[in-house]
Amino acid sequence: MSRYLGDDWVLPALTPRNTPYFTAGSIQIQFCRECGHAQHPPDDVCYACQGAKLEFRAMPGTGRVESAVVVHHAVHPALATRVPYVVAIVSVDGAPGCSVQGNVVGCAPEAVAIGQKLRAVFEEATDPATGTRLRIPQWERVPGA
Amino acid sequence: MQGRAVVVGVGESVYYKHGGSPDSEFQLACTAIRNAAADAGLELSQLDGLISYMDHRNSPLRLAAALGFDELRWSATPWAGGGNNSSAALQFADAAVCGGYANYVVAFRALAQGQFQRLGSGAGLLAGAAPEGLSWGLPYGLMTPAQECALQTKRWMHDHGVSQEALASISLACYANAQRNPRAVRHGKPLTREAYHASRWIVEPFHLYDCCMENDGAAALIVTTPERARDLRGKPVPILATAQGLGPDIGLPSFQPRWFPGMYYENVGRTIWQRAGVRPGDIDVLQLYENFTGPVLMALCEIGFCKPEEVEAFVGGGALEGPDARLPFNTSGGNIAEAYIHGLEMVIEAVRQLRGESTCQAREVELSLAVGGPGYAPGSAVLFGPAA
Numbered sequence: 001m002s003r004y005l006g007d008d009w010v011l012p013a014l015t016p017r018n019t020p021y022f023t024a025g026s027i028q029i030q031f032c033r034e035c036g037h038a039q040h041p042p043d044d045v046c047y048a049c050q051g052a053k054l055e056f057r058a059m060p061g062t063g064r065v066e067s068a069v070v071v072h073h074a075v076h077p078a079l080a081t082r083v084p085y086v087v088a089i090v091s092v093d094g095a096p097g098c099s100v101q102g103n104v105v106g107c108a109p110e111a112v113a114i115g116q117k118l119r120a121v122f123e124e125a126t127d128p129a130t131g132t133r134l135r136i137p138q139w140e141r142v143p144g145a
Numbered sequence: 146m147q148g149r150a151v152v153v154g155v156g157e158s159v160y161y162k163h164g165g166s167p168d169s170e171f172q173l174a175c176t177a178i179r180n181a182a183a184d185a186g187l188e189l190s191q192l193d194g195l196i197s198y199m200d201h202r203n204s205p206l207r208l209a210a211a212l213g214f215d216e217l218r219w220s221a222t223p224w225a226g227g228g229n230n231s232s233a234a235l236q237f238a239d240a241a242v243c244g245g246y247a248n249y250v251v252a253f254r255a256l257a258q259g260q261f262q263r264l265g266s267g268a269g270l271l272a273g274a275a276p277e278g279l280s281w282g283l284p285y286g287l288m289t290p291a292q293e294c295a296l297q298t299k300r301w302m303h304d305h306g307v308s309q310e311a312l313a314s315i316s317l318a319c320y321a322n323a324q325r326n327p328r329a330v331r332h333g334k335p336l337t338r339e340a341y342h343a344s345r346w347i348v349e350p351f352h353l354y355d356c357c358m359e360n361d362g363a364a365a366l367i368v369t370t371p372e373r374a375r376d377l378r379g380k381p382v383p384i385l386a387t388a389q390g391l392g393p394d395i396g397l398p399s400f401q402p403r404w405f406p407g408m409y410y411e412n413v414g415r416t417i418w419q420r421a422g423v424r425p426g427d428i429d430v431l432q433l434y435e436n437f438t439g440p441v442l443m444a445l446c447e448i449g450f451c452k453p454e455e456v457e458a459f460v461g462g463g464a465l466e467g468p469d470a471r472l473p474f475n476t477s478g479g480n481i482a483e484a485y486i487h488g489l490e491m492v493i494e495a496v497r498q499l500r501g502e503s504t505c506q507a508r509e510v511e512l513s514l515a516v517g518g519p520g521y522a523p524g525s526a527v528l529f530g531p532a533a
Contacts (some may be wrong), residue, residue, distance in 0.1 A: 005286050012280035013273070022280070040401070041281050066405065067300035072346040075289055087287040089296055089400045099400050101282045114303050129274065136284060 025135040026058040029095040040098040059094040061120040150242040151381035154185025154367040160484035164259025166361035174255035177363035186378030194219035194250030198230035219247035228518030231488030233525035236387035238368035254489040255363035297406040298439025305453035315438035318465035323478025331482040357480035364489040385530040388416035391522040408519035414448030432491040440519035476505035
């Protein structure tokens with residue numbers, strides 16, 4: 001699918017800590033192999049036990065709207081034709097205590113409300129620096145939920 | 146701490162609209178510091194400490210040379226964020242003076258947003274791909290403090306049944322108070338509740354008037370010991386307590402559920418009350434940094450002035466407006482209507498209230514609190530008290 005804010009909008013610069021999230025085509029959350037703690041964004045140390053044996057795991061790809069706001073002011077000229085758009089904080093099923101940021105696509109911005117069930121979808125792009133195929137997580141409302 | 150350091154001078158440049166300053170940002174910084182030294186009755190050569198926050202352009206080394214310090218003995222800047230550290234700058238000055246590391250320490254902030262990037266602009270973020278720290282939000286168009294604070298505010302309003310009218314009351318109080326203050330950029334431009342509601346959305350639930358201005362200007366305060374202050378012209382205002390910090394696991398700007406929604410002010414409030422031995426109800430006048438109106442409401446509750454379910458009544462019905470308000474609040478007009486000098490102009494206003502020199506002077510002020518910017522860690526606060 002093409003990108004919610006346009007295919008020319010800013011892409012993430014890939015690093016070892018964010019590459020799984022932006023390339024796997026699933027919702028990747030970092031877990032501690034020692035104590036099982038889940039954390040986001042990923043870091044080099046487990047915030048629960050300070051261990052360094054961390055791994056990424058694929059989540060089921062569903063979540064819930066914790067907050068969502070409609071952006072009207074275009075901060076950058078490239079967004080002038082994209083406003084109004086919605087940004088949301090989404091708690092990730094399967095990863096206790098973890099929320100991610102994203103857009104809710106496929107509906108009017110004002111139709112997004114706290115508590116709604118969501119499922120992940122993925123925007124496709126190519127990282128210009130490395131040629132790596134990106135699959136950028138986004139969310140859409142679950143019909144009937 | 147506990148009155149062992151005092152503010153002995155305050156100074157400002159003219160406050161301009163964004164892009165309106167004929168002087169460079171460095172000239173503005175020098176002007177504010179010169180005015181603070183003159184207010185105190187100090188020679189510039191006597192100053193020996195410099196503290197700012199989120200200021201990478203006007204370094205203490207350049208300022209000490211340009212202003213003719215005999216020596217620079219203390220310089221510091223807090224970690225992270227921006228206006229959240231407006232009161233932390235006073236904590237650093239307090240520590241330097243109480244520790245004997247310097248005699249006359251300047252806390253300053255200079256901003257010329259017409260000459261440099263506006264803080265609320267995302268434009269500087271867009272030169273190429275989003276670096277890791279920004280990668281979680283920027284590709285989704287989530288990049289500005291207004292958007293981040295809106296997400297916090299929206300959920301908090303939802304959880305506690307807070308209405309748009311409560312947000313409006315914060316902005317209206319700032320505008321009403323600014324009409325008494327000739328320094329205020331919005332002096333002579335009163336705001337009505339109707340005009341507030343009619344103003345354009347920036348990001349819901351923030352209208353234009355829920356957001357602070359962007360300005361050019363500079364502000365400075367000078368801190369010393371009560372003993373040194375006795376020989377000076379300026380009326381000393383004691384620092385009773387300061388606080389800076391964050392609670393567990395909340396330093397990451399990533400909206401994690403353990404603390405979402407939250408403004409980082411519970412522990413700052415607790416520290417202030419413990420160190421000073423006073424309670425929120427004892428405060429005579431309050432300056433609370435408004436980056437946006439919603440975070441002000443949240444911080445009021447986290448610090449302990451009221452509960453979320455009480456906030457509508459606490460701020461409504463003009464309860465914050467004017468010198469005779471139930472709680473005189475942002476009496477200069479604050480970031481929304483005086484000037485956005487990253488909140489340091491509000492710390493000066495807290496001092497002015499104890500000197501009896503505010504244009505919106507509260508009665509019988511003994512405890513004057515200035516709280517830094519909510520929503521970004523670490524939070525900070527400084528409590529001033531009466532001269533001994």
